[in-house]
Amino acid sequence: MNYWLFKSESEVWSWDQQVAKGDIGEEWDGVRSYQARNIMREMQLGDLGFFYHSRAEKEIVGIIEVCALAHPDSSTDDERWECVDIKAVRPFVKPVTLATCKADPRLADMVLVNNSRLSVQPVSPEEWTIVCELGATDP
DNA sequence: GCCAACGTTGGC
DNA sequence: GCCAACGTTGGC
Numbered sequence: 001m002n003y004w005l006f007k008s009e010s011e012v013w014s015w016d017q018q019v020a021k022g023d024i025g026e027e028w029d030g031v032r033s034y035q036a037r038n039i040m041r042e043m044q045l046g047d048l049g050f051f052y053h054s055r056a057e058k059e060i061v062g063i064i065e066v067c068a069l070a071h072p073d074s075s076t077d078d079e080r081w082e083c084v085d086i087k088a089v090r091p092f093v094k095p096v097t098l099a100t101c102k103a104d105p106r107l108a109d110m111v112l113v114n115n116s117r118l119s120v121q122p123v124s125p126e127e128w129t130i131v132c133e134l135g136a137t138d139p
Numbered sequence: 140g141c142c143a144a145c146g147t148t149g150g151c
Numbered sequence: 152g153c154c155a156a157c158g159t160t161g162g163c
Binding site for chain 1: 143144145146147
């Protein structure tokens with residue numbers, strides 16, 4: 001089991017929209033970064049991820065599950081781009097802000113804290129546990 | 140709204 | 152193959 005983090009501006013694609021898709025889930029389309037694409041290619045069915053609202057909110061708001069492996073991104077004809085599908089699992093009881101992550105020394109190596117530009121990132125099992133704890137939510 | 144950081148593009 | 156220019160992301 002691996003853990004990941006997905007970033008989205010809530011004006012573009014929000015947690016609420018993700019929840020509305022239910023168990024069918026939705027393509028995580030629109031990613032145009034090789035780094036992010038390569039990370040998505042590594043994902044396995046059943047892997048879990050954080051759903052993060054960038055820009056305005058800057059907080060992790062819930063947990064999602066990978067429900068389809070990487071496949072061509074249907075939002076473009078460009079065959080270079082692929083994406084996975086994800087479905088909402090549960091919301092955080094308490095959203096975990098970027099400031100909270102930065103303030104916790106145990107999360108100093110988190111990609112979210114160190115590389116603000118990567119929109120799909122890996123999360124270590126330790127970081128997963130800590131962030132869930134901060135969010136008062138079951139891992 | 141600004142701008143730093145970073146990835147990508149394209150001229151050479 | 153290098154690197155300057157450019158575009159985009161996202162924190163502030």
